[in-house]
Amino acid sequence: MQMKERLYNIMADVEDIMKQIDDMKNVLELQAECYCGDNLPARIKSALNVQIRLLKSAQEASCNLRDKVDDTILDVVHNRL
Numbered sequence: 001m002q003m004k005e006r007l008y009n010i011m012a013d014v015e016d017i018m019k020q021i022d023d024m025k026n027v028l029e030l031q032a033e034c035y036c037g038d039n040l041p042a043r044i045k046s047a048l049n050v051q052i053r054l055l056k057s058a059q060e061a062s063c064n065l066r067d068k069v070d071d072t073i074l075d076v077v078h079n080r081l
Helices: 003-035 042-077
Strands: none
Touching: 003 042
16 A cells, blocks of 8 residues: 555544544533533533533644644655655
């Protein structure tokens, strides 16, 4: 398998991970919206917020990784390496 193909496969995997992270974040945000009324204990509300923050951080790290892979693909395609 050529380097370019390997990089495209890695990029596809990163995109899949990013979609999963986004889906998990969206579900937690919906849960926080629906369940975070006055009746919800502060600990549960805090736990939901921490999970959302962690997923946002993972999402940002995934975006950075995707950009690095994309730059590497461009370098390989244009023989800049």
